[in-house]
Amino acid sequence: MTPVNALKVYAGLLLLLAVEVLVALFWPQHDSVVMLAAAGQFLLLLVFYLGLYRHQGWVRLFGWLYLFWLLVMLVFILGESATR
Amino acid sequence: MIRSEQRPSEPFVAWAQQREAARLGMWLFLAGEAMMFGSLILVAGFYRLQHPDGVAEAVAGLHFGLATLNTFTLLTSSLLMTLALTASEQASERRLRHCLMGATLLAALFLACKGLEYSLEYREGLLPGFAADSPLHLPSARLFMNLYFIATALHGVHVLIAVGLGLWLYLGFARGRLQGHQASTRLEMVTLYWHLVDGIWVLLFPTLYLVGR
Numbered sequence: 001m002t003p004v005n006a007l008k009v010y011a012g013l014l015l016l017l018a019v020e021v022l023v024a025l026f027w028p029q030h031d032s033v034v035m036l037a038a039a040g041q042f043l044l045l046l047v048f049y050l051g052l053y054r055h056q057g058w059v060r061l062f063g064w065l066y067l068f069w070l071l072v073m074l075v076f077i078l079g080e081s082a083t084r
Numbered sequence: 085m086i087r088s089e090q091r092p093s094e095p096f097v098a099w100a101q102q103r104e105a106a107r108l109g110m111w112l113f114l115a116g117e118a119m120m121f122g123s124l125i126l127v128a129g130f131y132r133l134q135h136p137d138g139v140a141e142a143v144a145g146l147h148f149g150l151a152t153l154n155t156f157t158l159l160t161s162s163l164l165m166t167l168a169l170t171a172s173e174q175a176s177e178r179r180l181r182h183c184l185m186g187a188t189l190l191a192a193l194f195l196a197c198k199g200l201e202y203s204l205e206y207r208e209g210l211l212p213g214f215a216a217d218s219p220l221h222l223p224s225a226r227l228f229m230n231l232y233f234i235a236t237a238l239h240g241v242h243v244l245i246a247v248g249l250g251l252w253l254y255l256g257f258a259r260g261r262l263q264g265h266q267a268s269t270r271l272e273m274v275t276l277y278w279h280l281v282d283g284i285w286v287l288l289f290p291t292l293y294l295v296g297r
Contacts (some may be wrong), residue, residue: 003170010163013286017159021152024294031295038290045283049166050276062111069122076126 001048009048016041039070098154099265103272110273117242121284124235128291131228137264138224139296142232145210145220148293150201150213154287158243161190162282165275172271180271181257187278188219188250189242198240232292239288249274 002008016037023033047053052063096102130138153158169185205211209218212230220226253274256262 001166001170003167006163006166006170009166010159013140013162014156017152017155020290020294024148024290024297034176034290034294038287042283045162045279045286049162049279050283062115065115066118069118073268076130 001051002056005048009044012044013041016044035074039074042070043067099269103265103269106269106273107276110276114276117280117284121235121239121288123139123188124231124238125287125291128228128231128235131224131231132296135222135224135228136296138220138222138226139228141220141222142179142210142225142228143204143293143295143297145208146293147201147204148297150197151289151293155285156192156196157194157197158282158285161194162279164190165278169271169275174270177257181254184250184254184257188254191247191250191278194243195247196241198236198243235288235292239281239285242284246274246278246281249277 020037022035023030023037027033046066050063052060055063062068092099092102096105118162164183164187168180168187171177171180171183202211210220210229212226212233218226218229220229253262253271256270
Protein backbone atom coordinates (compact mmCIF):
# COMPACT_ATOMS: atom_id res chain seq x y z
CA MET A 1 0.00 0.00 0.00
CA THR A 2 1.32 3.46 -0.87
CA PRO A 3 1.54 6.16 1.85
CA VAL A 4 -1.14 8.19 0.06
CA ASN A 5 -3.56 5.26 0.08
CA ALA A 6 -2.74 4.54 3.73
CA LEU A 7 -3.65 8.16 4.54
CA LYS A 8 -6.91 7.87 2.58
CA VAL A 9 -7.88 4.79 4.60
CA TYR A 10 -6.92 6.64 7.80
CA ALA A 11 -9.15 9.55 6.80
CA GLY A 12 -12.00 7.09 6.23
CA LEU A 13 -11.42 5.55 9.67
CA LEU A 14 -11.48 8.96 11.36
CA LEU A 15 -14.59 9.98 9.46
CA LEU A 16 -16.40 6.86 10.66
CA LEU A 17 -15.19 7.52 14.22
CA ALA A 18 -16.65 11.04 14.01
CA VAL A 19 -19.94 9.58 12.76
CA GLU A 20 -20.05 7.12 15.67
CA VAL A 21 -19.38 9.78 18.30
CA LEU A 22 -21.76 12.36 16.84
CA VAL A 23 -24.60 9.86 16.49
CA ALA A 24 -24.01 8.60 20.05
CA LEU A 25 -24.08 12.20 21.36
CA PHE A 26 -26.94 13.70 19.40
CA TRP A 27 -29.04 10.78 18.15
CA PRO A 28 -28.50 8.10 20.82
CA GLN A 29 -31.55 6.16 19.69
CA HIS A 30 -29.77 5.29 16.39
CA ASP A 31 -27.54 2.57 17.83
CA SER A 32 -27.53 0.62 14.59
CA VAL A 33 -25.80 3.55 12.78
CA VAL A 34 -23.04 3.49 15.42
CA MET A 35 -22.51 -0.25 14.99
CA LEU A 36 -22.62 0.02 11.19
CA ALA A 37 -19.92 2.71 11.32
CA ALA A 38 -17.84 0.43 13.58
CA ALA A 39 -18.31 -2.48 11.19
CA GLY A 40 -17.20 -0.14 8.37
CA GLN A 41 -14.04 0.70 10.31
CA PHE A 42 -13.31 -2.99 10.91
CA LEU A 43 -13.87 -3.67 7.21
CA LEU A 44 -11.45 -0.89 6.20
CA LEU A 45 -8.80 -2.25 8.57
CA LEU A 46 -9.32 -5.80 7.37
CA VAL A 47 -9.33 -5.07 3.66
CA PHE A 48 -6.63 -2.40 3.45
CA TYR A 49 -4.40 -2.46 6.54
CA LEU A 50 -4.49 -6.21 7.16
CA GLY A 51 -4.17 -6.59 3.40
CA LEU A 52 -7.13 -8.76 2.46
CA TYR A 53 -7.32 -7.11 -0.96
CA ARG A 54 -3.78 -8.06 -1.98
CA HIS A 55 -3.58 -11.60 -0.63
CA GLN A 56 -4.91 -14.81 -2.13
CA GLY A 57 -5.58 -18.31 -0.82
CA TRP A 58 -5.96 -18.96 2.87
CA VAL A 59 -5.22 -15.34 3.90
CA ARG A 60 -8.32 -14.31 2.02
CA LEU A 61 -10.16 -17.29 3.53
CA PHE A 62 -9.36 -16.06 7.05
CA GLY A 63 -10.50 -12.58 6.09
CA TRP A 64 -13.85 -13.92 5.00
CA LEU A 65 -13.97 -15.92 8.22
CA TYR A 66 -13.67 -12.70 10.25
CA LEU A 67 -16.38 -11.05 8.21
CA PHE A 68 -18.58 -14.11 8.55
CA TRP A 69 -18.09 -13.97 12.31
CA LEU A 70 -19.25 -10.33 12.30
CA LEU A 71 -22.29 -11.37 10.28
CA VAL A 72 -23.07 -14.18 12.74
CA MET A 73 -22.93 -11.67 15.60
CA LEU A 74 -25.19 -9.26 13.75
CA VAL A 75 -27.76 -11.93 12.84
CA PHE A 76 -27.72 -13.31 16.38
CA ILE A 77 -28.29 -9.92 18.02
CA LEU A 78 -30.96 -8.80 15.56
CA GLY A 79 -32.61 -12.25 15.63
CA GLU A 80 -32.74 -12.27 19.41
CA SER A 81 -34.18 -8.78 19.44
CA ALA A 82 -36.83 -9.58 16.82
CA THR A 83 -38.02 -12.84 18.37
CA ARG A 84 -38.12 -11.77 22.00
CA MET B 85 29.47 -16.56 0.61
CA ILE B 86 26.00 -16.52 2.20
CA ARG B 87 25.89 -15.44 5.84
CA SER B 88 23.74 -17.65 8.10
CA GLU B 89 21.18 -14.89 8.90
CA GLN B 90 20.55 -14.50 5.18
CA ARG B 91 19.38 -18.08 4.88
CA PRO B 92 15.85 -19.10 5.86
CA SER B 93 15.46 -21.10 9.06
CA GLU B 94 15.30 -24.89 8.94
CA PRO B 95 13.32 -26.68 7.44
CA PHE B 96 12.57 -23.96 4.87
CA VAL B 97 14.56 -23.83 1.67
CA ALA B 98 13.40 -20.40 0.49
CA TRP B 99 12.45 -17.11 2.15
CA ALA B 100 9.13 -17.02 0.31
CA GLN B 101 8.28 -20.42 1.80
CA GLN B 102 9.21 -19.28 5.32
CA ARG B 103 7.21 -16.08 4.95
CA GLU B 104 4.14 -18.01 3.78
CA ALA B 105 4.41 -20.33 6.80
CA ALA B 106 4.79 -17.33 9.13
CA ARG B 107 1.72 -15.71 7.57
CA LEU B 108 -0.33 -18.88 7.98
CA GLY B 109 0.70 -19.19 11.64
CA MET B 110 -0.03 -15.54 12.31
CA TRP B 111 -3.46 -15.59 10.67
CA LEU B 112 -4.35 -18.76 12.60
CA PHE B 113 -3.38 -16.97 15.80
CA LEU B 114 -5.33 -13.86 14.79
CA ALA B 115 -8.37 -16.02 14.00
CA GLY B 116 -8.25 -17.36 17.56
CA GLU B 117 -8.01 -13.82 18.91
CA ALA B 118 -10.91 -12.65 16.74
CA MET B 119 -13.07 -15.52 18.00
CA MET B 120 -12.22 -14.78 21.65
CA PHE B 121 -12.94 -11.05 21.46
CA GLY B 122 -15.85 -11.65 19.07
CA SER B 123 -17.49 -13.76 21.76
CA LEU B 124 -17.02 -11.00 24.35
CA ILE B 125 -18.54 -8.43 21.98
CA LEU B 126 -21.42 -10.80 21.27
CA VAL B 127 -22.03 -11.25 25.00
CA ALA B 128 -22.03 -7.46 25.49
CA GLY B 129 -24.53 -7.01 22.67
CA PHE B 130 -26.76 -9.78 23.94
CA TYR B 131 -26.54 -8.47 27.49
CA ARG B 132 -27.55 -5.02 26.33
CA LEU B 133 -30.70 -6.45 24.77
CA GLN B 134 -31.52 -8.41 27.92
CA HIS B 135 -30.88 -5.58 30.42
CA PRO B 136 -31.11 -2.21 28.63
CA ASP B 137 -31.71 -0.22 31.85
CA GLY B 138 -28.75 -1.67 33.73
CA VAL B 139 -26.44 -1.28 30.75
CA ALA B 140 -27.57 2.33 30.21
CA GLU B 141 -26.81 3.10 33.86
CA ALA B 142 -23.33 1.55 33.61
CA VAL B 143 -22.49 3.13 30.24
CA ALA B 144 -23.51 6.60 31.49
CA GLY B 145 -20.74 6.38 34.11
CA LEU B 146 -17.97 5.50 31.63
CA HIS B 147 -15.51 8.16 30.43
CA PHE B 148 -16.26 8.02 26.76
CA GLY B 149 -14.21 11.16 25.97
CA LEU B 150 -11.04 9.38 27.05
CA ALA B 151 -12.11 6.28 25.15
CA THR B 152 -12.64 8.38 21.99
CA LEU B 153 -9.15 9.82 22.39
CA ASN B 154 -7.85 6.28 22.80
CA THR B 155 -9.59 5.17 19.61
CA PHE B 156 -7.99 8.07 17.73
CA THR B 157 -4.61 7.10 19.21
CA LEU B 158 -4.88 3.47 18.15
CA LEU B 159 -6.08 4.33 14.64
CA THR B 160 -3.10 6.68 14.23
CA SER B 161 -0.71 4.01 15.49
CA SER B 162 -2.14 1.62 12.89
CA LEU B 163 -1.48 4.19 10.19
CA LEU B 164 2.12 4.53 11.39
CA MET B 165 2.60 0.75 11.33
CA THR B 166 1.32 0.67 7.74
CA LEU B 167 3.73 3.48 6.86
CA ALA B 168 6.55 1.55 8.59
CA LEU B 169 5.81 -1.45 6.38
CA THR B 170 5.82 0.80 3.31
CA ALA B 171 9.13 2.32 4.41
CA SER B 172 10.56 -1.18 4.80
CA GLU B 173 9.50 -2.06 1.24
CA GLN B 174 11.15 1.13 0.01
CA ALA B 175 14.30 0.38 2.09
CA SER B 176 13.94 3.68 3.95
CA GLU B 177 15.34 2.64 7.34
CA ARG B 178 15.20 6.07 8.97
CA ARG B 179 11.50 6.54 8.14
CA LEU B 180 10.83 2.97 9.22
CA ARG B 181 12.37 3.58 12.65
CA HIS B 182 10.49 6.86 13.10
CA CYS B 183 7.16 5.25 12.22
CA LEU B 184 7.84 2.31 14.53
CA MET B 185 8.73 4.57 17.43
CA GLY B 186 5.68 6.77 16.77
CA ALA B 187 3.35 3.77 16.71
CA THR B 188 4.89 2.37 19.90
CA LEU B 189 4.60 5.69 21.74
CA LEU B 190 0.96 6.03 20.70
CA ALA B 191 0.22 2.52 21.95
CA ALA B 192 1.91 3.46 25.25
CA LEU B 193 -0.24 6.61 25.34
CA PHE B 194 -3.30 4.40 24.87
CA LEU B 195 -2.27 2.39 27.95
CA ALA B 196 -1.64 5.58 29.96
CA CYS B 197 -5.13 6.89 29.07
CA LYS B 198 -6.63 3.52 29.95
CA GLY B 199 -4.82 3.63 33.29
CA LEU B 200 -6.21 7.13 33.91
CA GLU B 201 -9.68 5.89 33.04
CA TYR B 202 -9.38 2.97 35.45
CA SER B 203 -8.13 5.26 38.22
CA LEU B 204 -11.13 7.60 37.70
CA GLU B 205 -13.49 4.63 37.74
CA TYR B 206 -11.77 3.33 40.87
CA ARG B 207 -12.32 6.66 42.65
CA GLU B 208 -15.96 6.68 41.57
CA GLY B 209 -16.39 3.13 42.87
CA LEU B 210 -17.31 1.80 39.44
CA LEU B 211 -14.59 -0.80 39.07
CA PRO B 212 -15.85 -4.24 40.08
CA GLY B 213 -14.37 -5.65 43.27
CA PHE B 214 -12.84 -2.38 44.50
CA ALA B 215 -15.74 -0.69 46.24
CA ALA B 216 -18.08 -1.95 48.93
CA ASP B 217 -20.80 0.57 47.99
CA SER B 218 -21.09 0.81 44.24
CA PRO B 219 -22.93 3.89 42.92
CA LEU B 220 -24.58 1.56 40.42
CA HIS B 221 -27.99 0.59 41.73
CA LEU B 222 -29.04 -2.16 39.34
CA PRO B 223 -27.30 -5.57 39.65
CA SER B 224 -27.25 -5.82 35.86
CA ALA B 225 -25.26 -2.54 35.72
CA ARG B 226 -22.63 -4.00 38.04
CA LEU B 227 -22.51 -7.16 35.93
CA PHE B 228 -21.98 -5.07 32.79
CA MET B 229 -19.07 -3.33 34.53
CA ASN B 230 -17.52 -6.78 35.11
CA LEU B 231 -17.76 -7.49 31.40
CA TYR B 232 -16.36 -4.03 30.58
CA PHE B 233 -13.42 -4.57 32.90
CA ILE B 234 -12.60 -8.07 31.57
CA ALA B 235 -12.86 -7.00 27.91
CA THR B 236 -10.82 -3.79 28.24
CA ALA B 237 -8.18 -5.32 30.54
CA LEU B 238 -7.72 -8.25 28.14
CA HIS B 239 -7.40 -5.82 25.26
CA GLY B 240 -4.96 -3.71 27.32
CA VAL B 241 -2.72 -6.76 27.77
CA HIS B 242 -2.70 -7.15 23.98
CA VAL B 243 -1.71 -3.50 23.55
CA LEU B 244 1.04 -3.96 26.14
CA ILE B 245 2.39 -6.89 24.10
CA ALA B 246 2.21 -4.67 20.98
CA VAL B 247 4.28 -2.01 22.79
CA GLY B 248 6.87 -4.66 23.67
CA LEU B 249 6.96 -5.92 20.08
CA GLY B 250 7.27 -2.37 18.72
CA LEU B 251 10.21 -1.63 21.04
CA TRP B 252 11.85 -4.95 20.19
CA LEU B 253 11.58 -4.21 16.46
CA TYR B 254 12.79 -0.63 16.92
CA LEU B 255 15.87 -1.71 18.86
CA GLY B 256 16.52 -4.48 16.34
CA PHE B 257 16.51 -1.99 13.47
CA ALA B 258 18.39 0.73 15.37
CA ARG B 259 21.21 -1.65 16.33
CA GLY B 260 21.30 -3.26 12.89
CA ARG B 261 20.42 -6.72 14.20
CA LEU B 262 17.37 -6.98 11.95
CA GLN B 263 18.08 -6.90 8.25
CA GLY B 264 16.88 -8.27 4.95
CA HIS B 265 14.19 -10.91 4.64
CA GLN B 266 14.16 -11.73 8.33
CA ALA B 267 13.43 -8.10 9.22
CA SER B 268 10.64 -7.67 6.69
CA THR B 269 8.95 -10.93 7.76
CA ARG B 270 9.02 -9.96 11.45
CA LEU B 271 7.80 -6.46 10.70
CA GLU B 272 4.92 -7.81 8.63
CA MET B 273 3.86 -10.24 11.38
CA VAL B 274 3.96 -7.53 14.07
CA THR B 275 1.99 -5.22 11.77
CA LEU B 276 -0.70 -7.87 11.31
CA TYR B 277 -0.97 -8.30 15.08
CA TRP B 278 -1.10 -4.53 15.55
CA HIS B 279 -3.94 -4.05 13.09
CA LEU B 280 -6.00 -6.82 14.64
CA VAL B 281 -5.58 -5.35 18.14
CA ASP B 282 -6.72 -2.05 16.63
CA GLY B 283 -9.63 -3.75 14.84
CA ILE B 284 -10.78 -5.37 18.07
CA TRP B 285 -10.80 -1.99 19.83
CA VAL B 286 -12.74 -0.46 16.95
CA LEU B 287 -15.56 -2.90 17.77
CA LEU B 288 -15.17 -2.84 21.56
CA PHE B 289 -15.36 0.95 21.73
CA PRO B 290 -18.92 1.40 20.40
CA THR B 291 -20.12 -1.82 22.02
CA LEU B 292 -19.00 -0.77 25.51
CA TYR B 293 -19.08 3.05 25.43
CA LEU B 294 -21.47 4.34 22.78
CA VAL B 295 -24.43 2.08 22.15
CA GLY B 296 -27.25 2.45 24.70
CA ARG B 297 -26.07 5.72 26.21
